[in-house]
Amino acid sequence: MRIQQISLKNYRQFRDQTISFDRPAKKDLWAIVGLMGTGKTNLLNAIGWCLYGDEPLSSEKSKGLPLLNLAAHEEGEVGHRQSVEVEVVGETDTGENVTFVRRASYRKGKGKSLPLLEGVDFEVEIPSSKGSRLVSESDDPPASAFVERFVPKAIRDHFFLTGERLDRYFRDTLGQSIKHEVFVISQIDLLEKVHGRIDKIISEFRREAGQKIPGIENTTEALANCKKDFQEKDKQIENCKGQIAKADLRIKQIQEELTGSPDIEKLENKRNELLQRQNIKEQGRNDKLKEKGELLFDYGKILLSQKATQRSLQAIDQMRKDRKIPPTHDSDLLKRVRREKFCHLCGRPLDEKSTQRVKNLIDDVLPGGASKAIDRMEPRLRQLTEKLNSFGSSMKRVTREIKGYEDDLAEIDKEVAGIDSKLSGYNRDKIRRLHGERISLEDTRQHNTRLQGRLELNKEQLASQIKTLEEQERKQMIREGRHRKLRERMDFCNTAMNVLKETREDIMSDIRKKIADETKRRFFGLHWKKSSYSNITIDEDYRVDLLDRSGLPAFGTISQGEMEILTLAFTLALHEVSGFDSPIIVDRPLAMVSGPPRRKIVNVFSKISEKKQIILLFTPDDYSSDISEILNSQTSGRLRLVMSPDERETTAEGF
Amino acid sequence: MSDGEISDRILTGIKTHSKGKDPVEKFLKELLFEEIKHTGKWHWKETYERLMGKHLKKDKNK
Amino acid sequence: MAKLRDRLFIDKDDKASYEHLKEESMFADKDNKDVFIMAMVYGYSRKESTAIDRKHGYVRTSYLNDEDWALLRAIALAEESAEVLADSEKVCQLCEQYANAGIKLLYGKIIKGSFGSFEKEFEKELSKIHARVVGDKS
Numbered sequence: 092m093r094i095q096q097i098s099l100k101n102y103r104q105f106r107d108q109t110i111s112f113d114r115p116a117k118k119d120l121w122a123i124v125g126l127m128g129t130g131k132t133n134l135l136n137a138i139g140w141c142l143y144g145d146e147p148l149s150s151e152k153s154k155g156l157p158l159l160n161l162a163a164h165e166e167g168e169v170g171h172r173q174s175v176e177v178e179v180v181g182e183t184d185t186g187e188n189v190t191f192v193r194r195a196s197y198r199k200g201k202g203k204s205l206p207l208l209e210g211v212d213f214e215v216e217i218p219s220s221k222g223s224r225l226v227s228e229s230d231d232p233p234a235s236a237f238v239e240r241f242v243p244k245a246i247r248d249h250f251f252l253t254g255e256r257l258d259r260y261f262r263d264t265l266g267q268s269i270k271h272e273v274f275v276i277s278q279i280d281l282l283e284k285v286h287g288r289i290d291k292i293i294s295e296f297r298r299e300a301g302q303k304i305p306g307i308e309n310t311t312e313a314l315a316n317c318k319k320d321f322q323e324k325d326k327q328i329e330n331c332k333g334q335i336a337k338a339d340l341r342i343k344q345i346q347e348e349l350t351g352s353p354d355i356e357k358l359e360n361k362r363n364e365l366l367q368r369q370n371i372k373e374q375g376r377n378d379k380l381k382e383k384g385e386l387l388f389d390y391g392k393i394l395l396s397q398k399a400t401q402r403s404l405q406a407i408d409q410m411r412k413d414r415k416i417p418p419t420h421d422s423d424l425l426k427r428v429r430r431e432k433f434c435h436l437c438g439r440p441l442d443e444k445s446t447q448r449v450k451n452l453i454d455d456v457l458p459g460g461a462s463k464a465i466d467r468m469e470p471r472l473r474q475l476t477e478k479l480n481s482f483g484s485s486m487k488r489v490t491r492e493i494k495g496y497e498d499d500l501a502e503i504d505k506e507v508a509g510i511d512s513k514l515s516g517y518n519r520d521k522i523r524r525l526h527g528e529r530i531s532l533e534d535t536r537q538h539n540t541r542l543q544g545r546l547e548l549n550k551e552q553l554a555s556q557i558k559t560l561e562e563q564e565r566k567q568m569i570r571e572g573r574h575r576k577l578r579e580r581m582d583f584c585n586t587a588m589n590v591l592k593e594t595r596e597d598i599m600s601d602i603r604k605k606i607a608d609e610t611k612r613r614f615f616g617l618h619w620k621k622s623s624y625s626n627i628t629i630d631e632d633y634r635v636d637l638l639d640r641s642g643l644p645a646f647g648t649i650s651q652g653e654m655e656i657l658t659l660a661f662t663l664a665l666h667e668v669s670g671f672d673s674p675i676i677v678d679r680p681l682a683m684v685s686g687p688p689r690r691k692i693v694n695v696f697s698k699i700s701e702k703k704q705i706i707l708l709f710t711p712d713d714y715s716s717d718i719s720e721i722l723n724s725q726t727s728g729r730l731r732l733v734m735s736p737d738e739r740e741t742t743a744e745g746f
Numbered sequence: 747m748s749d750g751e752i753s754d755r756i757l758t759g760i761k762t763h764s765k766g767k768d769p770v771e772k773f774l775k776e777l778l779f780e781e782i783k784h785t786g787k788w789h790w791k792e793t794y795e796r797l798m799g800k801h802l803k804k805d806k807n808k
Numbered sequence: 809m810a811k812l813r814d815r816l817f818i819d820k821d822d823k824a825s826y827e828h829l830k831e832e833s834m835f836a837d838k839d840n841k842d843v844f845i846m847a848m849v850y851g852y853s854r855k856e857s858t859a860i861d862r863k864h865g866y867v868r869t870s871y872l873n874d875e876d877w878a879l880l881r882a883i884a885l886a887e888e889s890a891e892v893l894a895d896s897e898k899v900c901q902l903c904e905q906y907a908n909a910g911i912k913l914l915y916g917k918i919i920k921g922s923f924g925s926f927e928k929e930f931e932k933e934l935s936k937i938h939a940r941v942v943g944d945k946s
Contacts, residue, residue, distance in 0.1 A: 232783055278753050285777050288790055292798075384834040387931055388846070394937045395849035396879050399886035406885055415890070460894035464881055468893075471878035482938050486931070583802050586770050594759035601755070670753060 092241045093119065093674050093704040094138070095188060096180040101160040101173060102137050104130040104734065104741035112704070114182065115727035119674075120700035122722050123708045123743070125732030130741040131708040134732075135251055135678050141177040141193045142238050144211065147251055148678065157206050159197045162739040164206050167199045172209070181241060184672065190216040191238065242673045245275040249662045250673045254682030257655040261646065262343060265336045266634035273633060276669035277602050279595055286591045290318075293584045296577060300564070303574055307567045314560040317553055324550045331543035332632055338536040339634070343646075345529045353513045355522045362510045369503045376496035383489045390482045393475045400472050407469055416462050425453050561585070602668055603629055609664030610635070610657075617656050617695045627657075635661065652688025655680070656695060663699065674704035681713045693718055697725045752778050773801035812869055812896045816844060817904055818911070820864040825915040832918065832926050841867045843911075845876060848903050851910025852883050853937070857902070858909045869900070 094112055099105035112121055125131045136146035140158070157164075158175045167173050175195040180188055193213045197206035215226045215234040226234045242250055249272070274280045297315060301308035393400070410416045428434055429449045432441045441449065568578040607629040614627060614637075624645060626638045637657060639645040649657070659675075666672060680696065681689050696705050709718070723729070730743045757775065764771035776797050784790070818826065829835055829843050844867045851857055872880070883906060884892045884899040892898050918926050 278756055281781055387834050391934055392849050394934050395853040397941055399852055399882040402886040403882040410890060461890055464893040468878040468881045471875050472882055587774055590760055590763045590770055593763040597759050598755055
């Protein structure tokens with residue numbers, strides 16, 4: 092279906108506006124340009140409101156406000172009724188028109204109070220054998236059922252898009268949400284509904300069998316419990332998958348936030364390690380400084396007294412030469428010998444010559460105390476002189492060692508400063524928190540993966556038990572020939588459920604493959620740098636991966652323009668596979684793209700419009716000369732939204 | 747997909763997996779059409795049992 | 809021979825200077841005897857000695873070891889005749905005078921220099937003396 096016409100009456104900025112999109116000969120491409128606030132987004136909202144009764148892109152603030160145009164509201168009198176009306180005329184592939192109309196009725200209150208909503212009705216005019224037929228919500232099927240045939244609400248996000256959504260679709264959307272949308276598109280949800288209802292009926296048959304056939308009650312009960320357990324396991328598995336998908340999404344978001352920021356924990360650990368080393372080095376340096384002080388003191392005493400030492404040793408040598416220092420002598424003993432004229436050593440009296448010799452000894456040699464002092468000081472002085480030889484080498488060694496420590500400390504300081512510099516400017520607490528959150532999410536992921544594994548195994552075991560019990564039940568019923576009718580009904584239902592199950596599995600696998608193939612075909616068809624990427628995969632949980640030339644996931648490096656192309660390709664694949672041929676309307680497709688990719692994106696839309704209606708909304712800045720250069724010649728129509736001077740009304744003018 | 751009907755994919759799938767059992771195939775197809783006809787709350791059980799009775803009889807008559 | 813006295817004296821006014829000297833890292837764990845000997849050899853190296861005005865007992869002579877006595881006696885012997893070695897009182901007096909001059913010189917060095925520069929200057933001085941000694945030997 093394509094949009095043939097939109098008419099708005101009293102809807103927000105639009106007082107009375109009809110916009111036609113007549114089927115063109117070639118490209119079904121339309122551009123609408125307007126400043127912020129002129130109503131571009133509200134045009135999208137109008138379509139949403141008409142078809143579904145809500146405005147997909149309105150802010151929380153405006154959602155609560157009446158839809159009624161201000162000027163219209165003010166013109167009315169108190170108590171006067173006014174209506175808001177949006178009509179969307181859709182054109183089917185066969186050229187027939189389907190008209191969707193939604194009306195909201197408001198009554199004006201007193202003073203400055205907001206208009207009161209009195210009621211909303213919705214009608215669809217569909218082609219019939221008698222021309223056309225009007226269907227309202229009170230009919231069966233209701234009017235809204237016809238909307239579901241054209242653009243199901245569950246997948247409208249793939250028809251009404253914004254530039255931001257095109258850019259962030261795969262980052263912000265859980266694979267499970269996509270899976271659900273695919274289920275709706277492919278009507279698998281319908282198969283599941285029927286399956287579930289038939290299963291309920293079978294459960295009743297079982298209860299009936301249990302009451303009528305003795306012995307079968309236990310089997311029936313066991314079977315019912317197993318099936319209940321099976322369904323429970325299914326739910327738990329879905330829950331695990333959901334947890335895993337949420338964790339993956341959040342981890343991806345955290346990775347994006349952390350891109351470019353340092354690994355705080357790693358750096359802080361390194362810093363602490365460096366500080367510990369610094370302490371050890373400082374201790375070592377201080378010990379060496381102390382050693383140096385000791386050396387200076389010890390060598391200081393020697394060097395400063397070196398002259399005295401030298402002179403003393405020279406004097407001692409001279410005295411020894413002059414025989415003023417006897418080997419050893421006792422001056423008191425010599426004085427006594429002289430006084431008594433008797434030698435106590437050899438026991439003989441002294442003659443004249445010997446007496447003179449003793450007198451000379453006493454008079455010429457050093458007093459005993461002095462020579463004793465020399466005896467004691469001489470070896471020490473020689474030791475000190477000897478020690479002087481090692482002054483130079485000792486000082487050099489300790490100085491070198493101190494320098495070694497100081498160099499190491501300087502290096503450590505530099506490294507610490509480097510880390511501090513890396514960490515400065517970052518919100519460390521936030522980064523630490525994000526790292527912590529990521530670890531926690533990875534744990535959650537791992538836990539749920541393991542749990543899922545166990546649950547799958549349990550489920551397999553239960554499936555086997557169910558099969559066995561069903562067979563057992565069947566045999567028991569066959570044995571009881573009286574209740575053949577009941578058995579036949581149960582067999583019939585079981586067969587029907589198996590058919591549904593097999594059909595469902597086939598379709599799921601087939602659809603996923605088709606979507607992946609279509610996405611790939613369209614992406615590589617639309618993309619301008621084909622060689623950058625090698626493949627697109629979609630797993631059974633509908634997580635999409637774009638692989639680079641090396642076969643590695645490339646979401647981290649894909650540009651904004653390329654992301655938009657990928658989302659578009661996926662959206663088009665969904666359209667193709669679903670069979671819903673609805674237009675694509677994008678509010679500000681270039682909002683998240685800058686530079687040369689802008690032109691490329693616009694060319695992509697132009698190419699798509701050869702087979703599908705594309706309506707693009709731009710601000711004047713978005714619709715710059717490089718863009719208008721392309722679109723002015725490609726579009727089937729261009730409109731400018733112009734706001735009145737009093738800012739209460741917008742009109743659309745062709746340009 | 748054409749407007750408001752069951753997709754061909756589903757119809758083909760049901761046919762294939764019914765493996766020639768016409769009554770089952772027809773039973774399921776009718777159920778599906780009933781489901782898309784009724785979007786809100788409806789008395790599905792009666793319809794299911796009625797259709798089951800109808801197609802089961804045909805199954806027995808074969 | 810004169811009886812050895814029980815202590816060596818410093819000038820009472822220099823007590824604070826000795827304490828200040830001990831605050832230098834080189835003398836961090838040194839006692840009175842160590843700083844007295846350093847003042848003594850420093851005064852000797854600068855050839856300065858002055859008599860003490862007001863005596864204050866600072867170092868017990870019983871704490872002096874053989875090496876300490878060798879230095880004290882070397883100074884006395886270098887300045888006087890060998891007979892001085894028999895007179896411990898004379899030896900002590902001589903050394904006290906050198907120490908008295910030396911402590912004033914050392915304290916002045918500390919005061920004049922910037923914080924932490926005493927040790928560096930001391931090291932330079934010792935290196936010069938060592939170079940001279942080595943030069944004389946060769």
